[in-house]
Amino acid sequence: MNTNYYTLKQYLEKRFGERVQRVTLEGGFTCPNRDGSKASGGCTFCTDDGSSSGAQNVADTIKAQLEQGIKKQSQRFDCKKFIAYFQSFTNTYGDVDYLRKLYNQAIDHPQVVVLAIGTRPDCVSEDIIDLFEEYTSKGLELWIDIGVQSSHNKTLDLINRAHSYEDYVDAANRIAARKNPLLRICTHVILGLPGETKEMMLTTAEALSKTPVQDLKIHQLCIFKGTPMEIDHLNGELKTFEKDEYIEVLAEFIARLRPDIAIQRVMGEGKVGELISPTWADHGMKNKFLDEFDNYLKKNNIHQGCLRPISKS
Numbered sequence: 610m611n612t613n614y615y616t617l618k619q620y621l622e623k624r625f626g627e628r629v630q631r632v633t634l635e636g637g638f639t640c641p642n643r644d645g646s647k648a649s650g651g652c653t654f655c656t657d658d659g660s661s662s663g664a665q666n667v668a669d670t671i672k673a674q675l676e677q678g679i680k681k682q683s684q685r686f687d688c689k690k691f692i693a694y695f696q697s698f699t700n701t702y703g704d705v706d707y708l709r710k711l712y713n714q715a716i717d718h719p720q721v722v723v724l725a726i727g728t729r730p731d732c733v734s735e736d737i738i739d740l741f742e743e744y745t746s747k748g749l750e751l752w753i754d755i756g757v758q759s760s761h762n763k764t765l766d767l768i769n770r771a772h773s774y775e776d777y778v779d780a781a782n783r784i785a786a787r788k789n790p791l792l793r794i795c796t797h798v799i800l801g802l803p804g805e806t807k808e809m810m811l812t813t814a815e816a817l818s819k820t821p822v823q824d825l826k827i828h829q830l831c832i833f834k835g836t837p838m839e840i841d842h843l844n845g846e847l848k849t850f851e852k853d854e855y856i857e858v859l860a861e862f863i864a865r866l867r868p869d870i871a872i873q874r875v876m877g878e879g880k881v882g883e884l885i886s887p888t889w890a891d892h893g894m895k896n897k898f899l900d901e902f903d904n905y906l907k908k909n910n911i912h913q914g915c916l917r918p919i920s921k922s
Contacts (some may be wrong), residue, residue: 613906614863614913617824617873624750625722631692632678635667636711638698641732642771652758653798653837654830655766656883658697679720690750692723701737709740716749725752725795729770730777737912738792745791752824754783760816761809763834764802769837778820782914785821793823795873800858801830801850803841807858809874814865815918825870827862828877829855832885842886852889852898856905863906864916872913875902 621629622906643647679691693715701708716724724744733753741751757777759765765773768854781794796817800810817825829850832842841847850858859875876899878884881892889898906912 611910612918613903615868615871617871618830620824620871625690627685627690628688629692629722630682630686630688630726631676631694632682633694633696634671634674634678634715635669635697636671636695636700637667638695638700638702640699640702640729641919642769643698644688645663647731648769648771650829650837654833656833660786662893668834671711672717675715675718675721675732679718679907689720690722691718693718694725694754696727696754699728699729699732699853701732701734701767701869705740708737709743712740712744716744718748721749723750723752725754726753727756729772730755730757730780731772733784735783738787741792742787742789745789748791750791750793752793752795754795754797754826755780758797758799759802759809760813761804761805764805764809767803771909774816780819781822794821795824795826796822797826797828799828799830800855800862803838803847806854807861810858811861811865814862818865818867818870818917822870824873826868826874827859827872828874829859829890830879831879831887833879833883834885839885849887852887852901854886856902857866858907860901860911861916863913864911865914865918867917868912868914870913875899 640651643651669677675693682688682691695715712724715721735756742755744751755777757774758768758770760774762773779797784792784794798813798817832838832847832849838847863872876890876895878890878892878895884891
């Protein structure tokens with residue numbers, strides 16, 4: 610068992626007493642920085658399908674997607690409990706009544722114990738949080754997966770997020786104000802974004818640790834086919850991490866996080882035929898990376914929170 614950082618597997622086994630597997634769902638959403646509401650074109654790192662896992666057919670109903678996903682995951686992992694995860698685009702970007710109809714299709718399955726909703730900080734209204742609490746009142750755990758990517762507004766502007774870091778802090782604080790133990794804030798960050806130094810990335814770790822975040826998904830920057838970043842990369846204007854370089858930065862990042870934050874992910878993989886760079890993160894390479902990362906942490910005696918700044922009383 611990994612003892613150098615708090616993993617999602619450790620959290621789930623402690624919370625549910627057994628393996629819990631994720632099933633990704635496609636709700637057919639878009640984003641306010643795609644449809645012209647706040648901007649156009651979407652995030653510069655994002656593919657046309659919203660960085661979808663590709664596991665489901667968006668034309669199928671949520672109920673059908675979930676049943677198919679549970680069948681596949683049950684056969685592959687021999688598990689009985691599942692996370693229904695609305696992943697691609699902004700899955701709170703719609704009318705509350707419409708969202709309720711979609712989410713209800715996911716929670717009606719008796720094997721679903723967690724409902725996870727991928728979204729943006731500027732699309733988490735009080736009405737949306739009220740809707741989430743309808744599900745937690747039934748005993749369901751709900752993860753609000755909020756993409757923020759960086760604590761630096763200059764970076765967020767450069768990658769066309771069309772929201773600020775302050776928007777994220779506001780959303781996280783409003784969720785935490787509900788004092789609902791079944792509402793968990795999961796935050797997404799990307800290391801290696803254009804123009805960011807290592808010091809800027811580490812500042813993001815320190816900034817996030819001051820917020821009520823409970824879970825974190827960390828990705829290295831990936832360049833995918835068809836994205837605006839692909840052009841910059843092909844022109845030699847944008848580089849991605851070498852694997853050893855990323856491992857070093859990732860280790861320092863985790864060392865600056867609160868020890869109680871569950872790390873749901875430490876690297877991103879590309880779908881087959883979609884990833885341009887880095888090639889070490891192509892599909893099927895995750896386990897090899899995790900082994901190398903764990904060995905690096907142990908060799909250098911690095912663990913989550915070991916380099917956190919000492920707070921001044």
